[in-house]
Amino acid sequence: ATIQRRRNKCSNIHCLTTACVFESILSGCITAWYGNCSAHNRKALQRVVRTAQCITGGKLPALQDTYTTRCHRKAKKIIKDNNHPSHCLFTPLSSRRRGQYRCIKAGTERLKNSYLKAIRLLNSHH
Structure with missing residues (x-):
């Protein structure tokens, strides 16, 4: 049981770290580039966010x-x-x-x- 808890903690820490990295990359300088994105680009970015959510298993905030x-x-x-x-x-x-x-x-x-x-x-x- 202890080994399983350790694995869960490690995977939770890994997921949080991965979510932070994705969020940091996606939101870097967002005030400069997001306002000038086209609808096509925003859809593509939303797909990236959904993929990142699948990888991390958690919810990321919407780019908007x-x-x-x-x-x-x-x-x-x-x-x-x-x-x-x-x-x-x-x-x-x-x-x-x-x-x-x-x-x-x-x-x-x-x-x-x-x-x-x-x-x-x-x-x-x-």
């Missing part, structure tokens, strides 16, 4: 949830850091709409899919 969480966290850091190059893009609205930020007009799709999504996420949480 990871993207939302990390994007929100990164935007908050940029707002607090006056020296960040993107700090000027986060302009607060009038005092009546506290916690809301102004969306500038984006000239490119890339800017629209990254910066404006971050602003929308921040505004939707208030």
Whole structure:
């Protein structure tokens, strides 16, 4: 019975380690690349997540949830850091709409899919 428990512990540790590695690889720099992914690319990534779940036997968070969480966290850091190059893009609205930020007009799709999504996420949480 003790040997079986040791095997289960080892396999659980192995599964957790594998899940962490998959999650780390899939979510690395997700705030930079996920917003500009096409629907085709997102389906392919979802297949990778499902395969990783089969390998680890556990549940991994959806990429959309990871993207939302990390994007929100990164935007908050940029707002607090006056020296960040993107700090000027986060302009607060009038005092009546506290916690809301102004969306500038984006000239490119890339800017629209990254910066404006971050602003929308921040505004939707208030």
